[in-house]
Amino acid sequence: MGKNKAEVIATALEESILRGDYHDGDRLDEIKIASEYGVSRTPVREALHKLVLSGLIEQIPRRGVFVRQPGAVELMELFEFMAELESCCGRLAALRISEEALETLRATNKASRLALTANDTDQYYEYNETFHSTIYRESGNRILESESLRLHQRLKPYRRIQLQVRGRPVQSLAEHEAIVASFEAGEPDKASQLLREHVAVQVEKFRHLLSSLELTD
Amino acid sequence: MGKNKAEVIATALEESILRGDYHDGDRLDEIKIASEYGVSRTPVREALHKLVLSGLIEQIPRRGVFVRQPGAVELMELFEFMAELESCCGRLAALRISEEALETLRATNKASRLALTANDTDQYYEYNETFHSTIYRESGNRILESESLRLHQRLKPYRRIQLQVRGRPVQSLAEHEAIVASFEAGEPDKASQLLREHVAVQVEKFRHLLSSLELTD
């Protein structure tokens, strides 16, 4: 496997940041991280550069790198962008989806319902991933697919919080079924609209959560 | 200015590759590039990593980095993705555009028409940039804006070729005016559709160009 130290450190740091081990504005000391992982500064620097490119940290020349947790507005923008990407995937998938993938979606939804009645949130979460990534793939556009996956990944921690809103999973599943129906009917505009709202409603719930908890210190 | 050598080399290499100085599969020798630019391997490596992230070159562990010109299918996918992004921008911009920006668009189109009658292709090209980047900005979503700009930049060389198709600029400008009209009327769906087709038609023209010239050796 391509297991060079820079990659390892990059993913480790990425998880740390997404998990919230660092606060916004914290500086990431190259030598400290290097000694923590038992390597030299070089691979650490490469790892940091990767994270800069993915937008998780900010680099100020000759000053250092700082973690940059997205603020409320940026989170909204990220979710909105996600909604738009999903919408695109849905539109294209409605035109191109294979019978096989359609069957996968039906099966996933059926399994999701079981997980829901069993109150198995983790399992449901996993099926949710399958559902969406399948749609990304069936857009038939590899660029769109990979971009969607990337953003989906980035929003993972926030979506998780969001899914714990009472009653949301039930509604979410109903929307999934409506989306599949629009695929079966071959209605690109309908699919596009449903998927956009499916994600956009999450934004709305998230906004409520935010304003009620006032996480933005 | 933040003018560290890595950045300089990255942009220089990027331009070189986009200009077509390298062929698909060419290996980029770190030490050769380093000596060319009169620096050590370190900043060159950093520059190469950046290009890997932006998808211009491919890195095979312990083998080297190779330029990776997109093939015909990937180009199609890139253009299709661009069409979808522009479509999103258009939809949101129709809902959010400021009167000021609307005026900018009108002025740009007017200037474009002048450039067109004067046969000033470069000037027209520049106005085209302004037109589209304004729409990106007026989407009101900074993530969407920057992603659109990034892809727009990446497709620059191919779009340039495409604009030289006879009669295309005239048609393009007409489409621009229709788009502005949909903004003025505040019709998001119309704007979305117009912008998607505006880019998608480029894909079509490009496909013709490709198949006629058979550039895919």
Added chain:
DNA sequence: CAGATTTACATTGTATACAATAAATCCCTT
């Protein structure tokens, strides 16, 4: 005492030397 200038320090940016590894070549064996 306040402000500016200089000096010291902390931190990133760069260079070079060394290690690891994979491809290619060459030699040995059958």
Added chain:
DNA sequence: AAGGGATTTATTGTATACAATGTAAATCTG
């Protein structure tokens, strides 16, 4: 002579030493 394995070589990956630079503190001057 052909095939396989060891060796060599080319190239990336990593470590460390050094240079550049920006910040902050300390000192000097008005």
